[in-house]
Amino acid sequence: MKMLLKRYKYFLVLLVINIVVYCLYPTVGQKSAEITWSNTVEMLSVIPPIFILLGLLDVWVQRETMIKLMGEKSGILGILIAFFLGSAAAGPLYAAFPIAGVLLQKGSKFSNVLIFIGAWSTTKIPMLLFEASSMGWKFMMTRFVIDIPGIMLIAYITAKILNEKEKQYIYDQAGNVA
Amino acid sequence: MFTILMYIAAFGFLVLSFIKDKKKTYMALKKAWKSFENILPQFLAILVIIGIMLAVLSPEVISGLIGEKSGWLGMLMASLVGSVTLIPGFVAFPLASALLKNGAGFMQIAVFISTLMMVGIVTIPLEIKYFGRKAALLRNSLAFAFSFIVAIAIGVVLR
Structure with a gap:
Protein backbone atom coordinates (compact mmCIF):
# COMPACT_ATOMS: atom_id res chain seq x y z
CA MET A 1 0.00 0.00 0.00
CA LYS A 2 2.80 2.35 0.97
CA MET A 3 4.67 1.36 -2.21
CA LEU A 4 1.58 2.09 -4.24
CA LEU A 5 1.21 5.53 -2.67
CA LYS A 6 4.85 6.26 -3.33
CA ARG A 7 4.66 5.23 -6.97
CA TYR A 8 1.58 7.28 -7.62
CA LYS A 9 2.59 10.30 -5.55
CA TYR A 10 2.93 12.72 -8.48
CA PHE A 11 -0.40 11.65 -9.87
CA LEU A 12 -2.04 12.10 -6.47
CA VAL A 13 -0.42 15.52 -5.93
CA LEU A 14 -1.64 16.64 -9.36
CA LEU A 15 -5.10 15.32 -8.62
CA VAL A 16 -5.18 17.38 -5.42
CA ILE A 17 -4.02 20.43 -7.40
CA ASN A 18 -6.83 19.86 -9.84
CA ILE A 19 -9.32 19.67 -6.99
CA VAL A 20 -7.95 22.90 -5.50
CA VAL A 21 -8.25 24.57 -8.90
CA TYR A 22 -11.80 23.27 -9.09
CA CYS A 23 -12.64 24.91 -5.75
CA LEU A 24 -11.06 28.24 -6.71
CA TYR A 25 -12.03 28.38 -10.39
CA PRO A 26 -14.89 25.93 -10.97
CA THR A 27 -15.05 26.44 -14.73
CA VAL A 28 -11.32 25.83 -15.29
CA GLY A 29 -11.30 22.90 -12.87
CA GLN A 30 -14.29 21.29 -14.49
CA LYS A 31 -12.89 21.77 -17.95
CA SER A 32 -9.56 20.26 -16.97
CA ALA A 33 -11.30 17.28 -15.38
CA GLU A 34 -13.29 16.78 -18.58
CA ILE A 35 -10.17 16.99 -20.76
CA THR A 36 -8.28 14.60 -18.48
CA TRP A 37 -11.15 12.16 -18.61
CA SER A 38 -11.51 12.24 -22.38
CA ASN A 39 -7.74 11.89 -22.81
CA THR A 40 -7.71 8.96 -20.43
CA VAL A 41 -10.45 7.26 -22.40
CA GLU A 42 -8.56 7.97 -25.61
CA MET A 43 -5.33 6.65 -24.14
CA LEU A 44 -7.01 3.49 -22.93
CA SER A 45 -8.41 2.90 -26.39
CA VAL A 46 -5.16 3.53 -28.26
CA ILE A 47 -2.69 1.86 -25.95
CA PRO A 48 -3.71 -1.82 -25.57
CA PRO A 49 -2.62 -2.94 -29.07
CA ILE A 50 0.66 -1.02 -28.72
CA PHE A 51 1.55 -2.87 -25.54
CA ILE A 52 0.37 -6.24 -26.84
CA LEU A 53 2.60 -5.79 -29.88
CA LEU A 54 5.40 -4.77 -27.54
CA GLY A 55 4.94 -7.95 -25.51
CA LEU A 56 4.87 -10.13 -28.62
CA LEU A 57 7.95 -8.38 -29.98
CA ASP A 58 9.74 -9.06 -26.74
CA VAL A 59 8.87 -12.75 -26.65
CA TRP A 60 9.17 -13.70 -30.30
CA MET B 1 -9.19 4.30 -38.29
CA PHE B 2 -5.48 3.64 -37.73
CA THR B 3 -6.23 2.56 -34.20
CA ILE B 4 -8.51 -0.12 -35.63
CA LEU B 5 -5.67 -1.30 -37.85
CA MET B 6 -3.44 -1.50 -34.77
CA TYR B 7 -6.07 -3.60 -33.04
CA ILE B 8 -6.35 -5.89 -36.02
CA ALA B 9 -2.56 -6.25 -36.18
CA ALA B 10 -2.25 -6.88 -32.45
CA PHE B 11 -5.12 -9.35 -32.41
CA GLY B 12 -3.87 -11.15 -35.53
CA PHE B 13 -0.37 -11.58 -34.17
CA LEU B 14 -1.77 -12.61 -30.81
CA VAL B 15 -3.84 -15.39 -32.37
CA LEU B 16 -0.88 -16.47 -34.49
CA SER B 17 1.31 -16.48 -31.42
CA PHE B 18 -1.26 -18.46 -29.47
CA ILE B 19 -1.48 -21.13 -32.15
CA LYS B 20 2.29 -21.47 -32.26
CA ASP B 21 3.05 -21.38 -28.57
CA LYS B 22 0.56 -20.88 -25.75
CA LYS B 23 3.14 -20.38 -23.05
CA LYS B 24 5.04 -17.75 -24.97
CA THR B 25 1.80 -15.92 -25.66
CA TYR B 26 0.99 -15.78 -21.97
CA MET B 27 4.49 -14.47 -21.37
CA ALA B 28 3.97 -11.78 -24.00
CA LEU B 29 0.70 -10.69 -22.41
CA LYS B 30 2.29 -10.67 -18.99
CA LYS B 31 5.12 -8.58 -20.35
CA ALA B 32 2.64 -6.20 -22.02
CA TRP B 33 0.80 -5.71 -18.76
CA LYS B 34 4.00 -5.28 -16.77
CA SER B 35 5.37 -2.63 -19.13
CA PHE B 36 2.07 -0.83 -19.02
CA GLU B 37 1.75 -0.99 -15.26
CA ASN B 38 5.34 0.14 -14.93
CA ILE B 39 4.68 3.52 -16.54
CA LEU B 40 1.04 3.91 -15.54
CA PRO B 41 1.90 6.37 -12.72
CA GLN B 42 3.68 8.65 -15.19
CA PHE B 43 0.94 8.23 -17.78
CA LEU B 44 -1.72 9.27 -15.30
CA ALA B 45 0.33 12.23 -14.09
CA ILE B 46 0.87 13.37 -17.68
CA LEU B 47 -2.85 13.09 -18.41
CA VAL B 48 -3.75 15.30 -15.45
CA ILE B 49 -1.09 17.87 -16.39
CA ILE B 50 -2.39 17.97 -19.97
CA GLY B 51 -5.91 18.42 -18.63
CA ILE B 52 -5.00 21.35 -16.40
CA MET B 53 -2.83 22.89 -19.10
CA LEU B 54 -5.39 22.66 -21.86
CA ALA B 55 -8.06 24.05 -19.56
CA VAL B 56 -5.91 27.13 -18.97
CA LEU B 57 -4.38 27.28 -22.45
CA SER B 58 -7.61 26.98 -24.39
CA PRO B 59 -7.55 27.42 -28.18
CA GLU B 60 -8.65 31.03 -27.59
CA VAL B 61 -5.72 31.72 -25.28
CA ILE B 62 -3.29 30.05 -27.69
CA SER B 63 -4.70 32.15 -30.51
CA GLY B 64 -4.10 35.23 -28.40
CA LEU B 65 -0.52 34.17 -27.72
CA ILE B 66 0.57 33.36 -31.24
CA GLY B 67 -2.29 34.61 -33.36
CA GLU B 68 -1.38 38.07 -34.45
CA LYS B 69 2.17 38.62 -33.28
CA SER B 70 4.50 38.24 -36.19
CA GLY B 71 8.21 38.07 -36.70
CA TRP B 72 10.76 36.46 -34.44
CA LEU B 73 8.96 37.30 -31.21
CA GLY B 74 5.86 35.58 -32.55
CA MET B 75 7.91 32.57 -33.53
CA LEU B 76 9.57 32.38 -30.14
CA MET B 77 6.18 32.57 -28.47
CA ALA B 78 4.81 29.89 -30.81
CA SER B 79 7.77 27.62 -30.08
CA LEU B 80 7.36 27.99 -26.33
CA VAL B 81 3.64 27.29 -26.46
CA GLY B 82 4.32 24.33 -28.75
CA SER B 83 6.97 22.91 -26.44
CA VAL B 84 4.92 22.94 -23.27
CA THR B 85 1.54 21.98 -24.64
CA LEU B 86 0.64 18.49 -25.66
CA ILE B 87 -2.27 18.62 -28.04
CA PRO B 88 -3.21 15.65 -30.20
CA GLY B 89 -2.77 16.32 -33.91
CA PHE B 90 -6.46 16.00 -34.57
CA VAL B 91 -6.99 19.10 -32.47
CA ALA B 92 -3.74 20.87 -33.36
CA PHE B 93 -4.11 20.97 -37.14
CA PRO B 94 -7.60 22.46 -37.23
CA LEU B 95 -6.42 24.96 -34.61
CA ALA B 96 -3.37 25.80 -36.73
CA SER B 97 -5.45 26.25 -39.82
CA ALA B 98 -7.86 28.50 -37.92
CA LEU B 99 -4.91 30.54 -36.63
CA LEU B 100 -3.68 30.96 -40.20
CA LYS B 101 -7.05 32.30 -41.27
CA ASN B 102 -6.94 34.73 -38.36
CA GLY B 103 -3.70 36.27 -39.46
CA ALA B 104 -0.91 34.18 -38.00
CA GLY B 105 2.06 33.66 -40.31
CA PHE B 106 3.08 30.35 -41.86
CA MET B 107 6.40 30.42 -40.06
CA GLN B 108 4.88 30.81 -36.61
CA ILE B 109 2.43 28.02 -37.34
CA ALA B 110 5.20 25.76 -38.64
CA VAL B 111 7.32 26.28 -35.54
CA PHE B 112 4.26 25.74 -33.36
CA ILE B 113 3.36 22.43 -35.01
CA SER B 114 6.94 21.24 -35.13
CA THR B 115 7.66 21.90 -31.45
CA LEU B 116 4.26 20.54 -30.53
CA MET B 117 5.15 17.20 -32.08
CA MET B 118 8.85 16.88 -31.36
CA VAL B 119 9.42 18.72 -28.09
CA GLY B 120 7.68 17.45 -24.98
CA ILE B 121 8.43 19.32 -21.78
CA VAL B 122 5.59 17.58 -19.98
CA THR B 123 6.74 14.12 -21.00
CA ILE B 124 10.42 14.71 -20.24
CA PRO B 125 10.33 12.84 -16.90
CA LEU B 126 9.08 9.77 -18.76
CA GLU B 127 11.66 10.20 -21.50
CA ILE B 128 14.41 10.49 -18.88
CA LYS B 129 13.28 7.21 -17.37
CA TYR B 130 14.04 5.43 -20.64
CA PHE B 131 16.83 7.52 -22.16
CA GLY B 132 18.53 9.18 -19.21
CA ARG B 133 18.69 12.88 -18.45
CA LYS B 134 21.37 13.88 -20.93
CA ALA B 135 19.93 12.13 -23.99
CA ALA B 136 16.40 13.36 -23.24
CA LEU B 137 17.47 16.97 -22.77
CA LEU B 138 19.68 16.81 -25.86
CA ARG B 139 16.97 15.37 -28.08
CA ASN B 140 14.47 17.97 -26.95
CA SER B 141 16.83 20.92 -27.33
CA LEU B 142 17.94 19.77 -30.77
CA ALA B 143 14.32 19.26 -31.81
CA PHE B 144 13.54 22.75 -30.52
CA ALA B 145 16.31 24.29 -32.62
CA PHE B 146 15.35 22.16 -35.60
CA SER B 147 11.77 23.45 -35.46
CA PHE B 148 13.07 26.88 -36.44
CA ILE B 149 14.80 25.38 -39.49
CA VAL B 150 11.49 23.78 -40.45
CA ALA B 151 9.79 27.15 -40.04
CA ILE B 152 12.32 28.89 -42.25
CA ALA B 153 11.89 26.20 -44.93
CA ILE B 154 8.12 26.61 -44.77
CA GLY B 155 8.57 30.37 -44.94
CA VAL B 156 10.67 30.04 -48.09
CA VAL B 157 8.40 27.54 -49.84
CA LEU B 158 5.04 29.05 -48.89
CA ARG B 159 5.73 32.72 -49.15
Whole structure:
Protein backbone atom coordinates (compact mmCIF):
# COMPACT_ATOMS: atom_id res chain seq x y z
CA MET A 1 0.00 0.00 0.00
CA LYS A 2 2.80 2.35 0.97
CA MET A 3 4.67 1.36 -2.21
CA LEU A 4 1.58 2.09 -4.24
CA LEU A 5 1.21 5.53 -2.67
CA LYS A 6 4.85 6.26 -3.33
CA ARG A 7 4.66 5.23 -6.97
CA TYR A 8 1.58 7.28 -7.62
CA LYS A 9 2.59 10.30 -5.55
CA TYR A 10 2.93 12.72 -8.48
CA PHE A 11 -0.40 11.65 -9.87
CA LEU A 12 -2.04 12.10 -6.47
CA VAL A 13 -0.42 15.52 -5.93
CA LEU A 14 -1.64 16.64 -9.36
CA LEU A 15 -5.10 15.32 -8.62
CA VAL A 16 -5.18 17.38 -5.42
CA ILE A 17 -4.02 20.43 -7.40
CA ASN A 18 -6.83 19.86 -9.84
CA ILE A 19 -9.32 19.67 -6.99
CA VAL A 20 -7.95 22.90 -5.50
CA VAL A 21 -8.25 24.57 -8.90
CA TYR A 22 -11.80 23.27 -9.09
CA CYS A 23 -12.64 24.91 -5.75
CA LEU A 24 -11.06 28.24 -6.71
CA TYR A 25 -12.03 28.38 -10.39
CA PRO A 26 -14.89 25.93 -10.97
CA THR A 27 -15.05 26.44 -14.73
CA VAL A 28 -11.32 25.83 -15.29
CA GLY A 29 -11.30 22.90 -12.87
CA GLN A 30 -14.29 21.29 -14.49
CA LYS A 31 -12.89 21.77 -17.95
CA SER A 32 -9.56 20.26 -16.97
CA ALA A 33 -11.30 17.28 -15.38
CA GLU A 34 -13.29 16.78 -18.58
CA ILE A 35 -10.17 16.99 -20.76
CA THR A 36 -8.28 14.60 -18.48
CA TRP A 37 -11.15 12.16 -18.61
CA SER A 38 -11.51 12.24 -22.38
CA ASN A 39 -7.74 11.89 -22.81
CA THR A 40 -7.71 8.96 -20.43
CA VAL A 41 -10.45 7.26 -22.40
CA GLU A 42 -8.56 7.97 -25.61
CA MET A 43 -5.33 6.65 -24.14
CA LEU A 44 -7.01 3.49 -22.93
CA SER A 45 -8.41 2.90 -26.39
CA VAL A 46 -5.16 3.53 -28.26
CA ILE A 47 -2.69 1.86 -25.95
CA PRO A 48 -3.71 -1.82 -25.57
CA PRO A 49 -2.62 -2.94 -29.07
CA ILE A 50 0.66 -1.02 -28.72
CA PHE A 51 1.55 -2.87 -25.54
CA ILE A 52 0.37 -6.24 -26.84
CA LEU A 53 2.60 -5.79 -29.88
CA LEU A 54 5.40 -4.77 -27.54
CA GLY A 55 4.94 -7.95 -25.51
CA LEU A 56 4.87 -10.13 -28.62
CA LEU A 57 7.95 -8.38 -29.98
CA ASP A 58 9.74 -9.06 -26.74
CA VAL A 59 8.87 -12.75 -26.65
CA TRP A 60 9.17 -13.70 -30.30
CA VAL A 61 11.91 -11.54 -31.77
CA GLN A 62 15.30 -12.86 -30.75
CA ARG A 63 17.99 -10.49 -29.66
CA GLU A 64 20.20 -11.73 -32.48
CA THR A 65 17.52 -10.99 -35.06
CA MET A 66 17.00 -7.51 -33.67
CA ILE A 67 20.73 -6.82 -33.70
CA LYS A 68 20.82 -7.88 -37.33
CA LEU A 69 17.83 -5.70 -38.22
CA MET A 70 18.51 -2.57 -36.17
CA GLY A 71 21.84 -3.12 -34.44
CA GLU A 72 25.25 -1.49 -34.76
CA LYS A 73 25.95 -2.97 -38.20
CA SER A 74 22.43 -2.78 -39.62
CA GLY A 75 23.25 0.22 -41.79
CA ILE A 76 20.57 1.62 -44.07
CA LEU A 77 18.20 -1.28 -43.35
CA GLY A 78 18.16 -0.37 -39.66
CA ILE A 79 17.41 3.26 -40.47
CA LEU A 80 14.58 2.28 -42.82
CA ILE A 81 13.06 -0.09 -40.26
CA ALA A 82 13.30 2.60 -37.59
CA PHE A 83 11.48 5.08 -39.82
CA PHE A 84 8.89 2.53 -40.80
CA LEU A 85 8.17 1.36 -37.24
CA GLY A 86 7.78 4.95 -36.05
CA SER A 87 5.68 6.14 -38.98
CA ALA A 88 3.33 3.17 -39.03
CA ALA A 89 2.35 3.67 -35.42
CA ALA A 90 -0.62 5.40 -33.89
CA GLY A 91 -0.71 6.95 -30.47
CA PRO A 92 0.89 9.76 -28.50
CA LEU A 93 4.66 10.13 -28.27
CA TYR A 94 4.80 8.99 -24.68
CA ALA A 95 3.55 5.55 -25.76
CA ALA A 96 6.67 5.26 -27.91
CA PHE A 97 9.13 5.33 -25.01
CA PRO A 98 8.35 1.84 -23.65
CA ILE A 99 8.76 0.43 -27.16
CA ALA A 100 12.03 2.30 -27.51
CA GLY A 101 13.02 0.63 -24.24
CA VAL A 102 12.39 -2.84 -25.68
CA LEU A 103 14.25 -1.95 -28.89
CA LEU A 104 17.26 -0.87 -26.83
CA GLN A 105 17.04 -3.95 -24.68
CA LYS A 106 17.09 -6.13 -27.79
CA GLY A 107 20.31 -4.55 -28.97
CA SER A 108 19.16 -1.92 -31.48
CA LYS A 109 21.63 0.79 -32.36
CA PHE A 110 21.14 3.88 -30.22
CA SER A 111 20.77 6.28 -33.16
CA ASN A 112 18.20 3.96 -34.76
CA VAL A 113 16.05 4.05 -31.64
CA LEU A 114 16.27 7.85 -31.69
CA ILE A 115 15.20 7.81 -35.35
CA PHE A 116 12.25 5.65 -34.31
CA ILE A 117 11.30 8.23 -31.68
CA GLY A 118 11.68 11.05 -34.21
CA ALA A 119 9.54 9.27 -36.78
CA TRP A 120 6.87 8.50 -34.20
CA SER A 121 6.78 12.16 -33.19
CA THR A 122 6.46 13.72 -36.65
CA THR A 123 6.09 11.44 -39.63
CA LYS A 124 3.20 9.24 -38.51
CA ILE A 125 1.28 8.38 -41.65
CA PRO A 126 -2.26 9.01 -40.34
CA MET A 127 -1.10 12.35 -38.96
CA LEU A 128 0.49 13.34 -42.27
CA LEU A 129 -2.75 12.67 -44.12
CA PHE A 130 -4.64 14.73 -41.60
CA GLU A 131 -2.06 17.50 -41.82
CA ALA A 132 -2.37 17.58 -45.61
CA SER A 133 -6.13 17.88 -45.43
CA SER A 134 -6.15 20.76 -42.97
CA MET A 135 -2.92 22.61 -43.86
CA GLY A 136 -2.58 21.77 -47.53
CA TRP A 137 -0.27 19.37 -49.35
CA LYS A 138 2.46 21.93 -49.85
CA PHE A 139 2.76 22.61 -46.12
CA MET A 140 2.76 18.92 -45.25
CA MET A 141 5.22 17.90 -47.96
CA THR A 142 7.68 20.68 -47.14
CA ARG A 143 7.65 19.68 -43.50
CA PHE A 144 7.90 15.99 -44.33
CA VAL A 145 10.83 16.42 -46.72
CA ILE A 146 12.82 18.46 -44.25
CA ASP A 147 11.80 16.33 -41.25
CA ILE A 148 13.46 13.17 -42.62
CA PRO A 149 17.03 14.51 -42.64
CA GLY A 150 16.21 16.50 -39.49
CA ILE A 151 15.20 13.40 -37.55
CA MET A 152 18.40 11.64 -38.62
CA LEU A 153 20.52 14.65 -37.74
CA ILE A 154 18.98 14.93 -34.28
CA ALA A 155 19.51 11.20 -33.75
CA TYR A 156 23.15 11.24 -34.84
CA ILE A 157 24.09 14.37 -32.93
CA THR A 158 22.47 13.02 -29.75
CA ALA A 159 24.18 9.66 -30.18
CA LYS A 160 27.50 11.35 -30.92
CA ILE A 161 27.46 13.65 -27.90
CA LEU A 162 26.76 10.82 -25.44
CA ASN A 163 29.87 8.91 -24.48
CA GLU A 164 30.10 5.12 -24.33
CA LYS A 165 29.58 5.01 -20.59
CA GLU A 166 26.39 7.05 -20.79
CA LYS A 167 25.07 4.90 -23.62
CA GLN A 168 25.87 1.71 -21.73
CA TYR A 169 23.98 3.09 -18.76
CA ILE A 170 20.91 3.71 -20.95
CA TYR A 171 21.09 0.16 -22.34
CA ASP A 172 21.34 -1.28 -18.81
CA GLN A 173 18.49 0.93 -17.68
CA ALA A 174 16.31 -0.24 -20.60
CA GLY A 175 16.65 -3.80 -19.30
CA ASN A 176 15.38 -2.70 -15.93
CA VAL A 177 12.35 -0.59 -16.84
CA ALA A 178 11.05 -2.39 -19.91
CA MET B 1 -9.19 4.30 -38.29
CA PHE B 2 -5.48 3.64 -37.73
CA THR B 3 -6.23 2.56 -34.20
CA ILE B 4 -8.51 -0.12 -35.63
CA LEU B 5 -5.67 -1.30 -37.85
CA MET B 6 -3.44 -1.50 -34.77
CA TYR B 7 -6.07 -3.60 -33.04
CA ILE B 8 -6.35 -5.89 -36.02
CA ALA B 9 -2.56 -6.25 -36.18
CA ALA B 10 -2.25 -6.88 -32.45
CA PHE B 11 -5.12 -9.35 -32.41
CA GLY B 12 -3.87 -11.15 -35.53
CA PHE B 13 -0.37 -11.58 -34.17
CA LEU B 14 -1.77 -12.61 -30.81
CA VAL B 15 -3.84 -15.39 -32.37
CA LEU B 16 -0.88 -16.47 -34.49
CA SER B 17 1.31 -16.48 -31.42
CA PHE B 18 -1.26 -18.46 -29.47
CA ILE B 19 -1.48 -21.13 -32.15
CA LYS B 20 2.29 -21.47 -32.26
CA ASP B 21 3.05 -21.38 -28.57
CA LYS B 22 0.56 -20.88 -25.75
CA LYS B 23 3.14 -20.38 -23.05
CA LYS B 24 5.04 -17.75 -24.97
CA THR B 25 1.80 -15.92 -25.66
CA TYR B 26 0.99 -15.78 -21.97
CA MET B 27 4.49 -14.47 -21.37
CA ALA B 28 3.97 -11.78 -24.00
CA LEU B 29 0.70 -10.69 -22.41
CA LYS B 30 2.29 -10.67 -18.99
CA LYS B 31 5.12 -8.58 -20.35
CA ALA B 32 2.64 -6.20 -22.02
CA TRP B 33 0.80 -5.71 -18.76
CA LYS B 34 4.00 -5.28 -16.77
CA SER B 35 5.37 -2.63 -19.13
CA PHE B 36 2.07 -0.83 -19.02
CA GLU B 37 1.75 -0.99 -15.26
CA ASN B 38 5.34 0.14 -14.93
CA ILE B 39 4.68 3.52 -16.54
CA LEU B 40 1.04 3.91 -15.54
CA PRO B 41 1.90 6.37 -12.72
CA GLN B 42 3.68 8.65 -15.19
CA PHE B 43 0.94 8.23 -17.78
CA LEU B 44 -1.72 9.27 -15.30
CA ALA B 45 0.33 12.23 -14.09
CA ILE B 46 0.87 13.37 -17.68
CA LEU B 47 -2.85 13.09 -18.41
CA VAL B 48 -3.75 15.30 -15.45
CA ILE B 49 -1.09 17.87 -16.39
CA ILE B 50 -2.39 17.97 -19.97
CA GLY B 51 -5.91 18.42 -18.63
CA ILE B 52 -5.00 21.35 -16.40
CA MET B 53 -2.83 22.89 -19.10
CA LEU B 54 -5.39 22.66 -21.86
CA ALA B 55 -8.06 24.05 -19.56
CA VAL B 56 -5.91 27.13 -18.97
CA LEU B 57 -4.38 27.28 -22.45
CA SER B 58 -7.61 26.98 -24.39
CA PRO B 59 -7.55 27.42 -28.18
CA GLU B 60 -8.65 31.03 -27.59
CA VAL B 61 -5.72 31.72 -25.28
CA ILE B 62 -3.29 30.05 -27.69
CA SER B 63 -4.70 32.15 -30.51
CA GLY B 64 -4.10 35.23 -28.40
CA LEU B 65 -0.52 34.17 -27.72
CA ILE B 66 0.57 33.36 -31.24
CA GLY B 67 -2.29 34.61 -33.36
CA GLU B 68 -1.38 38.07 -34.45
CA LYS B 69 2.17 38.62 -33.28
CA SER B 70 4.50 38.24 -36.19
CA GLY B 71 8.21 38.07 -36.70
CA TRP B 72 10.76 36.46 -34.44
CA LEU B 73 8.96 37.30 -31.21
CA GLY B 74 5.86 35.58 -32.55
CA MET B 75 7.91 32.57 -33.53
CA LEU B 76 9.57 32.38 -30.14
CA MET B 77 6.18 32.57 -28.47
CA ALA B 78 4.81 29.89 -30.81
CA SER B 79 7.77 27.62 -30.08
CA LEU B 80 7.36 27.99 -26.33
CA VAL B 81 3.64 27.29 -26.46
CA GLY B 82 4.32 24.33 -28.75
CA SER B 83 6.97 22.91 -26.44
CA VAL B 84 4.92 22.94 -23.27
CA THR B 85 1.54 21.98 -24.64
CA LEU B 86 0.64 18.49 -25.66
CA ILE B 87 -2.27 18.62 -28.04
CA PRO B 88 -3.21 15.65 -30.20
CA GLY B 89 -2.77 16.32 -33.91
CA PHE B 90 -6.46 16.00 -34.57
CA VAL B 91 -6.99 19.10 -32.47
CA ALA B 92 -3.74 20.87 -33.36
CA PHE B 93 -4.11 20.97 -37.14
CA PRO B 94 -7.60 22.46 -37.23
CA LEU B 95 -6.42 24.96 -34.61
CA ALA B 96 -3.37 25.80 -36.73
CA SER B 97 -5.45 26.25 -39.82
CA ALA B 98 -7.86 28.50 -37.92
CA LEU B 99 -4.91 30.54 -36.63
CA LEU B 100 -3.68 30.96 -40.20
CA LYS B 101 -7.05 32.30 -41.27
CA ASN B 102 -6.94 34.73 -38.36
CA GLY B 103 -3.70 36.27 -39.46
CA ALA B 104 -0.91 34.18 -38.00
CA GLY B 105 2.06 33.66 -40.31
CA PHE B 106 3.08 30.35 -41.86
CA MET B 107 6.40 30.42 -40.06
CA GLN B 108 4.88 30.81 -36.61
CA ILE B 109 2.43 28.02 -37.34
CA ALA B 110 5.20 25.76 -38.64
CA VAL B 111 7.32 26.28 -35.54
CA PHE B 112 4.26 25.74 -33.36
CA ILE B 113 3.36 22.43 -35.01
CA SER B 114 6.94 21.24 -35.13
CA THR B 115 7.66 21.90 -31.45
CA LEU B 116 4.26 20.54 -30.53
CA MET B 117 5.15 17.20 -32.08
CA MET B 118 8.85 16.88 -31.36
CA VAL B 119 9.42 18.72 -28.09
CA GLY B 120 7.68 17.45 -24.98
CA ILE B 121 8.43 19.32 -21.78
CA VAL B 122 5.59 17.58 -19.98
CA THR B 123 6.74 14.12 -21.00
CA ILE B 124 10.42 14.71 -20.24
CA PRO B 125 10.33 12.84 -16.90
CA LEU B 126 9.08 9.77 -18.76
CA GLU B 127 11.66 10.20 -21.50
CA ILE B 128 14.41 10.49 -18.88
CA LYS B 129 13.28 7.21 -17.37
CA TYR B 130 14.04 5.43 -20.64
CA PHE B 131 16.83 7.52 -22.16
CA GLY B 132 18.53 9.18 -19.21
CA ARG B 133 18.69 12.88 -18.45
CA LYS B 134 21.37 13.88 -20.93
CA ALA B 135 19.93 12.13 -23.99
CA ALA B 136 16.40 13.36 -23.24
CA LEU B 137 17.47 16.97 -22.77
CA LEU B 138 19.68 16.81 -25.86
CA ARG B 139 16.97 15.37 -28.08
CA ASN B 140 14.47 17.97 -26.95
CA SER B 141 16.83 20.92 -27.33
CA LEU B 142 17.94 19.77 -30.77
CA ALA B 143 14.32 19.26 -31.81
CA PHE B 144 13.54 22.75 -30.52
CA ALA B 145 16.31 24.29 -32.62
CA PHE B 146 15.35 22.16 -35.60
CA SER B 147 11.77 23.45 -35.46
CA PHE B 148 13.07 26.88 -36.44
CA ILE B 149 14.80 25.38 -39.49
CA VAL B 150 11.49 23.78 -40.45
CA ALA B 151 9.79 27.15 -40.04
CA ILE B 152 12.32 28.89 -42.25
CA ALA B 153 11.89 26.20 -44.93
CA ILE B 154 8.12 26.61 -44.77
CA GLY B 155 8.57 30.37 -44.94
CA VAL B 156 10.67 30.04 -48.09
CA VAL B 157 8.40 27.54 -49.84
CA LEU B 158 5.04 29.05 -48.89
CA ARG B 159 5.73 32.72 -49.15
